[in-house]
Amino acid sequence: MALSTSSNFAKPDDAFRAIVEAHHGLNDEQSADLDAALVLILANHIGDLDVLKEAIALAAQRMLGASQQQQQQQQQSQQ
Secondary structure (H helix, E strand, O other), X not given: OOOOOOOOOOOHHHHHHHHHXXXXXXXXXXXXXXXXXXXXXXXXXXXXXXXXXXXXXXXXXXXXXXXXXXXXXXHHHHO
């Protein structure tokens, strides 16, 4: 199975909203715990180590890219 990065939801906004709403009323630690539990549940549902590793690499790449972009914006605003 290959990693799919396209939306498989008929209503992707509703899926995103459900994730966001699950965090309402939680503190930062509880929110992080919820995210970790959700990741483990979905990873188990996928059940494919190669796909999981590919998803981890993609998430890390996107996170680093976003962090670098944020740093560039901060540097530009300080000039």
